[in-house]
Amino acid sequence: MVVLACAVIALTGCNNSKQPKQAGQPNRPECIAPAKPGGGMDMTCKLIQAGFKDTAVIADPIRVTYMPGGVGAVAYNKIVGSDPANNDAIIAFSTGSLLNLAQGKFGNFTEKDVKWLSGVAVDHGLIAVHQDSPYKNLNDLMVALQANPQKVSFGGGGSVGGQDWMQAAMLGKKAKINPKDMSYVALEGGGEVLTALLGQHIQVGVSNISDVGSNLEAGKIRILAVFSDKRLKGKFANLPTAKEQGYDIQWSVIRGFYMGPKVSQAAYDWWKDSFIRMMKNNKFNALREKQGVEAFDLTGDQLSIYVYKQTEQMRQLSQEYQLLH
Structure with a gap:
């Protein structure tokens, strides 16, 4: 009967033949653009949406959702405060996000409160x-x-x-x-x-x-x-x-992604490795060139070090323009 059932549903596949998910692989991958459609954050999500599809690194399509408010503040506060263990979601950020963090515009949260995942481009x-x-x-x-x-x-x-x-x-x-x-x-x-x-x-x-x-x-x-x-x-x-x-x-505007502070190590590693594989593929380089952005391939600890240094520089710049209280 099992053989017959598999033959009947041969066009859609049999459960016995499904590829097992890798450790940390998301059930429903999501890219959160912390702005309204049509801007740079939207582009950042759609760039990797197309990139993962064209390079066949991720089989499941990445859905793009929008969370405008405070130029990133609403999304940052939601992920850190109420959804810190969301293994499926990656959130776009830019140099502007780091500037706002430096000026305290994301509330009580700082650049140390999320897991920085991967850079993808310089705008x-x-x-x-x-x-x-x-x-x-x-x-x-x-x-x-x-x-x-x-x-x-x-x-x-x-x-x-x-x-x-x-x-x-x-x-x-x-x-x-x-x-x-x-x-x-x-x-x-x-x-x-x-x-x-x-x-x-x-x-x-x-x-x-x-x-x-x-x-x-x-x-x-x-x-x-x-x-x-x-x-x-x-x-x-x-x-x-x-x-x-x-x-x-x-x-220069760095574009990349972070995750919640309590995501599993397996999920974080799965996403990081997926970004590394995608960015090594020439098809992704072609997508970046088409968009008019340049490569920025830092991931994991290297990205974190960059973000901490850049945010501190933004604090100094903000002080120069008398933007800190």
């Missing part, structure tokens, strides 16, 4: 304007800022002191004006920034390369400057840097 900050904007290059914008900073409205993900505000503030300093005199609209993530820019509710959008691809290709926006040391490669090679226009402003 770069930028400033963009609507296609109909009178600002044709970075110098046009700087002249306008110097004339009257209140008349130039910037929009970015997060509040004053956040990653996007910091990039706008660096521009202000180069223009020799007080960043606190600038007009800044706080939005929830890169998706909202692009929506506000396309609707001309703001004049200048502060964002990242990973946020702007489709709108740039459609000719709806113009990139005034990328905050990288040198021009990017591939389809973004024609975008000017701030540095080449006489303003040495650089802001």
Whole structure:
């Protein structure tokens, strides 16, 4: 009867032939993007969703869920405070997350309260304007800022002191004006920034390369400057840097993942090993190149050391801008 049953369900497989799960393998893998759809956190989750599928490292599809609020604070607090042992979930983070942690914007939690899992990419900050904007290059914008900073409205993900505000503030300093005199609209993530820019509710959008691809290709926006040391490669090679226009402003955005503080060692090791295998595959490198981001392949303890050091540097930077209380 067992043989007959297996023959009848041959198209779907028999229980006796199912591959056993590996130790620590998630039952329902989930990537949490701590923002609304359409921004850099969304891209980070979808990058590895496609990466694991294309490299066949994970058989089960990774679902992407969204948990906006406080530019990462809501997700961080949920995972640490009420879901610390979720072996199925990985949560996206960026340099902006570390900046917020450094400033105490994630409540009482610090960078030591989660398990840092893997970095996957380096993104770069930028400033963009609507296609109909009178600002044709970075110098046009700087002249306008110097004339009257209140008349130039910037929009970015997060509040004053956040990653996007910091990039706008660096521009202000180069223009020799007080960043606190600038007009800044706080939005929830890169998706909202692009929506506000396309609707001309703001004049200048502060964002990242990973946020702007489709709108740039459609000719709806113009990139005034990328905050990288040198021009990017591939389809973004024609975008000017701030540095080449006489303003040495650089802001790299690390993108990666963490897990809850009480996940099992087996689950953590399974995820870490899966990331390592995926990032060694050339198909994943092609996905990163298509997205306009560069490799950043730190995992486990190496990533933790990087995060602790980077967060401390962010505390020092925040103190310089008088953002710590």
